[in-house]
Amino acid sequence: MRFSGLRVLREGLRGNRGWRPHWRDASPRPAYDAIIIGGGGHGLATAYYLAKKHGAQRIAVLEKGYLGGGNIGRNTTIVRANYLLPGNSEFYSHSLKLWEGMEEELNYNVMHSQRGQIVLFHDDGQRDAAIRRGNAMRNQGDDAELLSVADLRRMVPYLDYDQARFPIRGGLLQRRAGTARHDAVAWGYARAASDLGVDLIQNCEVTGVDVKDGAVRGVQTTRGAIAAPKVGIIVAGRSSQVAAMAGMRLPIESHVLQAFVTEGLKPCLDHVISFGMGHFYISQSDKGGLVFGGDLDFYASYAARGNLPMAEHVMEAGMTLMPMIGKAKVLRSWGGIMDMTPDGSPIIDRTSVEGLYVDCGWCYGGFKAVPASGDCMAHLMALDRPHEAAKRFRLDRFRTGRGLMDEEGTGSQHNLH
């Protein structure tokens, strides 16, 4: 069924009885050509591109809970391509281009809104770093603009320019950056993949990975054994556990990242704004809630809930940066589990087990990566060689020191990225 305004009118007139399932719920078959472990954004996108671009026929996505129930269902929805270092730069650039065509590609309104992101800087060192980053973006072919305080006062007059502890000295703007309706991205890929014949299997937890003679043979699940010559582990938040089933130890530590939303408000904040002197980023959803977040809770955790110190720090950053939001009331806070890597950048690679691939380590940048991660992981799984845009996301970079992508420059301590 094709979605359109006309269809909405027609179904509305018929009492909305004609709508059909967005995707088909499948039961596991005994064998597939490829299995994707994980029905989140990255897994669903991978399945979609495997079917769409590589003509793969028998694909299953195994999800232990409900589709899109992981980090794609609990992020701050920011989409941007503003990276500094080779590897990240070309990958996120590729991803943003895919975002720009996503609604047409999927026939699903994911509300991708290119409202612009402004990253503020507060001293000369930060300005120089912003210039270096902005130039990396421009070199990559993406847009970036340097904003003066006068520009900022005009565009975002509600920031505290006069009393703040760390005065605002300027900003880096990417107009093509913005937000999207996160859940819809998962549903859009699920629907499109399902239409291409992908089996989406919910409530099917993988309990073992079958490896024989150095090659993957399939997986054990709560719904029985399923055979496949290719298996992709795409389970950010649980990567270490699933990799351990295949005898692997990943360079990942899991951490909680909290996020917050306020009650609905009339439009008051038109961009995505990122503070430079403490972790704080904010945008306003189309429904009117201010959606914002900060840094990790900093201790290894799988609890998917946060603690107060970081929550308070985030509110404090909000109050020093834009005190006009003080009367907005936080309605809900939540936590997601991040795969933190030693350089803060992801992994899309083969493993020591033939036919077994990993897509993990997204730290807290995974949402905007969804389309390119799917595209590149599908490319890798289908052709057994890396996609040009993700060829630096290698697992062995930590051992060799080659091509590390430490955007923050904080080093190998996992929680510092």
Next chain:
Amino acid sequence: MRFAQGGLIDREAPVEFSFDGRSYRGFAGDTLASALLANDIRLMGRSFKYHRPRGPLTAGSEEPNALVTLGEGPGQEPNARATTCEVHDGLVARSQNRWPGLGFDLLGVNDWAAPFLGAGFYYKTFMWPKSFWERLYEPLIRRAAGLGSLSGVASAETCDKAFAHCDLLVIGAGPAGLMAALAAARAGADVILADEDTRPGGALLRESGEVAGQPGAHWAVQVSEELAGMDNVRIMCRTSVTGVYDHGTYAALERAAPATVRREGAATETFWRIVARRTVLAAGALERPVAFRDNDRPGVMLAGAVRAYANRWAVRPGRAVAVFGNNDSAHRTARDLMARGVHVCALVDARHGARTDLDLPFFPGAVVSRAHGGRRLEAVDIRMPGRSLRLRADCLAISGGWNPSVHLTCHLGARPVWDADLVAFLPGAGAVPGLDVAGAASGVFSTAGCLESGWHAGMAAARALDLKPVEAAIPKAEDGHYDIVPLWAVPGKGRAWVDFQNDVTVKDVSQAAQENFRSVEHMKRYTTQGMAPDQGKNSNVVALAVLADATRDGIPETGTTTFRPPFTPVSIAAMGAGAQGMGFAPRRLTTSHRVSLRRGAPMLEVGLWYRPSHYPRVGEATWRESCDREARMVRESVGITDVSTLGKIDIQGPDAARFLDFVYTNRFTTLAEGRVRYGLMLREDGHVMDDGTTARLGPEHYLMTTTTAAAGQVLRHLEFVHQCLCPHMDLRLISVTEQWAQFAVAGPRASALLEEVLQGPLDLPFMGCRAVSMGPVGARLFRISFSGEQGYEIAVPSRYGEGLFSRLVDRAEALGGGAYGMEALNVLRIEKGFITHAEIHGRVTAFDIGMAGMISKDKDCIGKAAAARPGLLGAEREQLVGLRPVKSGAAILAGAHLFEEQAEAISRHDQGYVTSTCHSPALGDTLALGFLRNGRARHGEVVRMVEHLQGVETLCRVSDPLAFDPAGGRMRD
């Protein structure tokens, strides 16, 4: 419509307030909702999507409909619940999410278009043409969406934050909470009793039943007075416990009473972090509605809320009231209203075989199937087996049963448990360590049961705290049996509301299931049910029951969505209290701060420190002029600058030297007493962490300096290495950054100046140190240089810093020099190719900065193994270089990237970048440092600097980073 008597309002204290520009009267003790209802105003809001007219559904913080904006101007508060807002003189309230007015709202047209605006319609449209999303569709959607408005400017009000500690936290001061607090307090526990209401009592405030032979509200006053009289009890009213966190930490929001807020400087809200050894959750239960056609009309209220308005606020809820329910709550409402002389036109009980003693039209086994009316309820349809009936009514009280307030028990991840007998979710056992649930929150719905359950919970808490509980009699009270049949949605045509606030109907939920959003999480996210400001308090259980019906799964199998903090919304101002303006971070000031300010120096934020940018003199129009003059001053005469912000770590012990050998790449065991050495420190991953000098002050005594930025990180790292990797080494570390004020004295006349100040020869070789004295003040003198000139640093205990700085600057000025700031300091170090964190930014190695040779080959050190990884060495690495413009005076900009002269400026051709840049007065040209691929092998080559953002391109010649006085004679001799 106020009853002539009764209620917990103060009829001696009338107040005047306004709503939508009209003045009304109420009494102290009223909420905005009760006062408006008493003035016969029912229409208080519009719904989110269809802009349906709405009146209050509840009488508490869970209110979904009556959301208003309080106040005007900068401090206006959107989305306040009329049902909890205390009226007071001068209160200004306005309706919201309507245009042009509440009575006539143009966006009410959405209600007519409802067939096209069902669940998730926006995922299916607004896709064509592509560019219209940002330009047309999204702005329209955003404008229509949202509820109230922020003022757009900062409020002048203040908020506060606080910590509290107690033995027992009791959440909720209803019958169960009061008894729990009493039991524990009498046993001697430190108790905090928190309740979101303005006074203790909870459900007793709305019910007419007696406790211990007196009205329940009176009993509550008596008990709270006893509690208030005990030193070990703190009663916190207007305090909502909003979140449960690990290890007995609770978040709570306290609202100040209106009278307090009017006091100058008083905090309007206080965000509490309460640490409790034990907790009793006695948060009560929330009544839920039943879905039937047009059940959202103003005048339809929950049965318990109707009792609250009648009993607590003496408000006559209507002229003809119909009551509908599936449990005894409905009967209680009918009885209380009749006792007040209100005409109850029907009591509709969904339970077959239900009975009543009341003298009224009674309809057992029947349901209300439809509400009629627009901006107020006019009639209801009653459907019973075989017939139906329309009755005129201007108020309908409904009860679909009670949901225990399990929310807080789920904040640590536990799920509630379905109880088929109570037709409700109950808290899971052991959901929160240290927390017991009592009263209605645990599914005990009679008053007697609540009193008893609270008492036992308090006794149990006392015992768990090793206190001796004191037995006492539990007061007598109503002890009815809770008898309920499941009733979620009355079948029929039309739209029946599940989530009033977000306009989600029974049809939306079933359409979601039809579209395969069958998981409760999918349904929620697709329909937005439960995502409005009430977070589904009124709708979650009904919605999942409707979903369970559509999917043919059971309710327990369907499960709930996740309960998350906060229980009630918390303002950002409260949770971020204190941070506005300068409060966000502490300010660190050097001892010379005041002197620098007196000399007109603009201050720069450097981490938490403030450091002077430059010291402007008369006739200098720009910072550059001052900076150039200061740099020249240091090169030609003498300059003074405060370097106290650099980290200073005192290291003592027999193994101190061995320890330094391990944390630095180079050797320190060979450092002689009275000597200073530059050291390079790596992270264990082989990248540069920091650099600085370390002086050997005594046989087992060293003083390490770090950069300003890395002082904390280095101390932490040293402690880690010592305690975790080599605890056998005998040494101690301590930061003495704050204890010593330290000033650089640099320039050809530095010795002369210091000899004068110290009244004697300095007698100190380059990289030497010794103790000196200035009268009675012991000081330390180091001969080190960050400027490339003859340089000293002199350190005194901080209390003498200001005096010494003034004196040094005065003397320098007498010698033709003076104070210099950060800008000149930066110029001097760039001329010398000295690095700062602009260069050692966390991604560079010793190899990259040309210091690979400093990694000693014959000893281990932190980072040595990882630094030898193949990827961290070799020609592919970007290496530190100096840069000068080919055309003298051309700009080189920090952050710009470097390319080969003819190459297009795109990523593929990227060769490096500029880190630091300045105008060098000594060399009369632009000078920069940067990193260039294989840069050390490329000295003399020309590269192109491109800065896209400001549109600057400059050809640069690559050179050694050390540009000024390469032989170093000025520094050493």
Next chain:
Amino acid sequence: MRITCPICGARDRREFYYMGAAVALDRPVPEADAAAWNAYIHERDNPAGLTRDLWYHEAGCGAWLVVTRDTISHEVHGVTLASDMRAGG
């Protein structure tokens, strides 16, 4: 969240700095191979359940602590001074 420092007693989480898995205590010998160093610096067991990790009582006594903790429930099972741990082992 609260951690009981063996020296200072029960303190709020905000007094502590977190480093990561206590594997950091087991530094390889200098001549260990690349795989051993990679395992030490980068790879982690990252258990969903009981773990031992390193915390630093930065706003307190300055002790590095080994905390035995559940990464799912956050329950703390034990806290030891890192220096004792190393001295004992």
